[in-house]
Amino acid sequence: MSLLEVKDLKVRVEEREILHGLSLTVNPGQVHAIMGPNGSGKSTLSHVIAGKPGYEVTGGQILFKGEDLLEMDPNERAAKGVFLAFQYPVEIPGVTTWNFLHAALNAQRKARGEDEISSPAFLKKVREVAKSLNIPQDMLKRGVNVGFSGGEKKRNEILQMALFEPAVCILDEMDSGLDIDALRIAADGVNALRSPERAMVVITHYQRLLNYIVPDVVHVMSKGRVVKSGGKELALELEESGYAQFEDAA
Amino acid sequence: MNVVAKTETGRALGDAFAVVRDRLPGKGKIADQRREAFEAYERLGLPHRRIEDWKYTDLRALMREVLPLAPAPDAAALARAAAAIKLRAIDGVRRLVLVDGAFAPDLSDLGNLDKGLSIRPLRDVLDAGDNALSVQAIATDVSNPMLALNGAMATDGVVIDIANGTVLTQPLHIVHVASGTAPASMFTRSLLRLGRDAGVTLVESYLAGEGAKAYQTHDGLIVAIGDNARLDHVRLVEDSIDAFNISSATVSLGAHAHFNTFGLTSGGHVSRYQLTVTCAGEGSKVETNGVNLINGKQHADTTLFMDHAVPHCASREIFRAVVDDRAHSVFQGRIIVRPDAQKTDAKMMTRALLLSDDAEADNKPELEIFADDVTCGHGATTGALDESLLFYMRARGLPEKEAQALLIQAFVGEAIETIASDALREVAIATAQRWLKARA
Ligand SMILES: Nc1ncnc2c1ncn2[C@@H]1O[C@H](COP(=O)(O)OP(=O)(O)O)[C@@H](O)[C@H]1O
Numbered sequence: 201m202s203l204l205e206v207k208d209l210k211v212r213v214e215e216r217e218i219l220h221g222l223s224l225t226v227n228p229g230q231v232h233a234i235m236g237p238n239g240s241g242k243s244t245l246s247h248v249i250a251g252k253p254g255y256e257v258t259g260g261q262i263l264f265k266g267e268d269l270l271e272m273d274p275n276e277r278a279a280k281g282v283f284l285a286f287q288y289p290v291e292i293p294g295v296t297t298w299n300f301l302h303a304a305l306n307a308q309r310k311a312r313g314e315d316e317i318s319s320p321a322f323l324k325k326v327r328e329v330a331k332s333l334n335i336p337q338d339m340l341k342r343g344v345n346v347g348f349s350g351g352e353k354k355r356n357e358i359l360q361m362a363l364f365e366p367a368v369c370i371l372d373e374m375d376s377g378l379d380i381d382a383l384r385i386a387a388d389g390v391n392a393l394r395s396p397e398r399a400m401v402v403i404t405h406y407q408r409l410l411n412y413i414v415p416d417v418v419h420v421m422s423k424g425r426v427v428k429s430g431g432k433e434l435a436l437e438l439e440e441s442g443y444a445q446f447e448d449a450a
Numbered sequence: 451m452n453v454v455a456k457t458e459t460g461r462a463l464g465d466a467f468a469v470v471r472d473r474l475p476g477k478g479k480i481a482d483q484r485r486e487a488f489e490a491y492e493r494l495g496l497p498h499r500r501i502e503d504w505k506y507t508d509l510r511a512l513m514r515e516v517l518p519l520a521p522a523p524d525a526a527a528l529a530r531a532a533a534a535i536k537l538r539a540i541d542g543v544r545r546l547v548l549v550d551g552a553f554a555p556d557l558s559d560l561g562n563l564d565k566g567l568s569i570r571p572l573r574d575v576l577d578a579g580d581n582a583l584s585v586q587a588i589a590t591d592v593s594n595p596m597l598a599l600n601g602a603m604a605t606d607g608v609v610i611d612i613a614n615g616t617v618l619t620q621p622l623h624i625v626h627v628a629s630g631t632a633p634a635s636m637f638t639r640s641l642l643r644l645g646r647d648a649g650v651t652l653v654e655s656y657l658a659g660e661g662a663k664a665y666q667t668h669d670g671l672i673v674a675i676g677d678n679a680r681l682d683h684v685r686l687v688e689d690s691i692d693a694f695n696i697s698s699a700t701v702s703l704g705a706h707a708h709f710n711t712f713g714l715t716s717g718g719h720v721s722r723y724q725l726t727v728t729c730a731g732e733g734s735k736v737e738t739n740g741v742n743l744i745n746g747k748q749h750a751d752t753t754l755f756m757d758h759a760v761p762h763c764a765s766r767e768i769f770r771a772v773v774d775d776r777a778h779s780v781f782q783g784r785i786i787v788r789p790d791a792q793k794t795d796a797k798m799m800t801r802a803l804l805l806s807d808d809a810e811a812d813n814k815p816e817l818e819i820f821a822d823d824v825t826c827g828h829g830a831t832t833g834a835l836d837e838s839l840l841f842y843m844r845a846r847g848l849p850e851k852e853a854q855a856l857l858i859q860a861f862v863g864e865a866i867e868t869i870a871s872d873a874l875r876e877v878a879i880a881t882a883q884r885w886l887k888a889r890a
């Protein structure tokens with residue numbers, strides 16, 4: 201069974217249709233890249249998969265391990281193993297990263313009928329992951345993303361991904377705002393999480409990221425549809441010829 | 451005589467006052483003061499919305515009448531009170547308990563008083579006859595009907611004196627417990643006098659014993675903080691959900707004195723807390739902070755009157771209200787800077803978080819500045835929880851209520867943080883968490 205299946209998805213925002221029948225099938229172990237110009241609907245797709253309120257699904261389906269994802273609350277989706285690394289992670293003043301992650305992890309475990317993880321065990325786990333991503337300890341004591349640089353925010357997203365061990369990871373423009381060193385650290389973090397059971401959907405505007413996270417499948421999105429799919433060579437092709445050729449196809 | 455005194459309510463209570471009058475402690479001058487105070491109350495009647503200070507808290511509509519005086523607690527009432535106190539016990543404090551308006555020596559810790567600390571029940575002080583202290587204890591601002599009523603009817607309370615230079619490490623905890631099973635009123639009044647260079651932490655809490663119903667707490671606190679002395683004050687209102695709590699505190703600060711107060715209201719059906727603080731000595735410092743956590747049909751009003759009478763004083767107010775369902779939160783903060791009070795530094799920031807469409811929060815900050823060389827400011831905001839934060843948290847697996855709880859805790863945390871004692875900060879956090887848990 202495929203892990204994530206988006207079938208002919210139609211989505212409206214404020215009376216305007218943004219996705220016009222988008223389909224995507226992601227199998228375990230695969231890395232898919234979704235490329236496309238600004239405004240083509242990439243973030244909209246990621247938000248709808250994660251369950252953000254304010255989007256009206258007017259047609260189609262999203263199945264996760266065969267279950268109807270659209271019927272679930274965002275927190276249920278997270279507990280089942282859907283993870284979205286946000287293009288713009290929010291700042292949450294007054295809620296320490298540490299507290300937030302512990303509460304979130306335990307909420308997921310509880311939803312799955314697993315035991316809660318104790319503070320010491322959690323501490324150990326977070327420390328290990330933070331270290332591998334070059335995240336200093338004191339960042340965990342601060343409010344979630346408060347005063348973090350762009351790069352730190354993105355690393356914090358990867359940290360959470362590593363901690364929650366989701367089945368499907370959707371990374372929305374994780375390369376935006378990162379310099380080359382920060383990008384490399386983040387990409388290493390993502391690559392470390394690749395496994396035969398897990399799938400990734402890497403959303404990006406630029407081919408550059410795909411030099412570090414090498415995809416199995418590349419989709420080109422334009423105006424709310426997937427207009428072309430292919431292997432990793434498609435990304436390189438795009439880099440040379442640009443998105444203009446697909447504008448008409450859409 | 452004013453028409454107001456002709457209300458049913460005024461007459462019923464007037465009869466009640468005539469009945470209980472002889473039972474109230476204090477004769478001679480004290481009895482005269484009580485009568486004058488009661489007459490003032492009768493003239494004014496229960497405050498209503500056309501009186502500016504009571505605009506948002508119309509007691510004629512919300513409370514309708516003042517209930518008769520509660521009988522002194524019997525053994526069963528004291529036992530229920532003891533059980534209620536146990537549930538909310540705070541470690542390491544010296545507890546002073548008032549049950550149904552009477553000091554309860556058996557539930558209080560009066561042993562091994564520190565040197566420089568004196569604690570007496572108000573009733574004893576008043577029964578001792580006229581003297582400067584007893585007269586001061588029952589003295590009343592008769593322009594406020596509810597303060598006047600409290601002065602007229604006060605049955606008991608605690609009178610605490612802390613000698614010059616005495617800094618107590620053990621907090622004092624005045625616990626007000628309503629324990630009677632029939633609806634009734636309690637009138638209490640306490641005094642705290644801190645000498646020069648003295649220091650203490652005072653906690654006050656309001657609780658209900660099992661079965662206490664629709665009672666009314668009318669409490670007054672009078673505090674004088676001596677030169678260079680410091681008072682830390684934490685007030686927790688956890689009255690039963692059908693109770694009324696109409697309280698006031700009047701605090702004056704000497705030179706270079708410091709007053710840090712924090713109030714948390716999560717209980718009670720209708721509560722009004724009127725705090726009047728006067729910087730009477732130069733260089734004094736005031737921090738008044740508070741949190742309302744209310745839901746259902748609760749109504750909670752904090753009315754602050756900050757009086758800068760002399761130069762070089764500073765005051766800070768941080769107030770946070772979290773209002774759910776059809777509850778109504780009121781914060782009125784008036785800062786007055788008198789002509790002599792140059793170099794005053796006064797700031798007030800109030801924020802309200804509305805958790806439902808029917809929730810209401812009124813913020814009324816007022817600055818009256820008569821000096822020209824001052825730094826004063828206030829700000830007030832009202833809003834809902836940020837949807838984008840909630841979605842982020844839910845996308846990480848937190849159910850909606852849990853995500854809200856974390857955001858609410860952060861929101862009130864800014865006010866709770868101002869509590870100086872680590873242990874009492876934890877008590878306030880635990881109280882807030884209880885409220886959050888109950889709504890989850
Ligand atoms: N909340 C919203 N309200 C109105 N329009 C929106 C909203 N979110 C996205 N859009 C519109 O939907 C289109 C797709 O946006 P988005 O999904 O962010 O694209 P991408 O991530 O590919 O840049 C854009 O035209 C954008 O203006």
Ligand SMILES: [Mg+2]
Nearest residue numbers: 242243287373
């Ligand atoms: Mg986007």
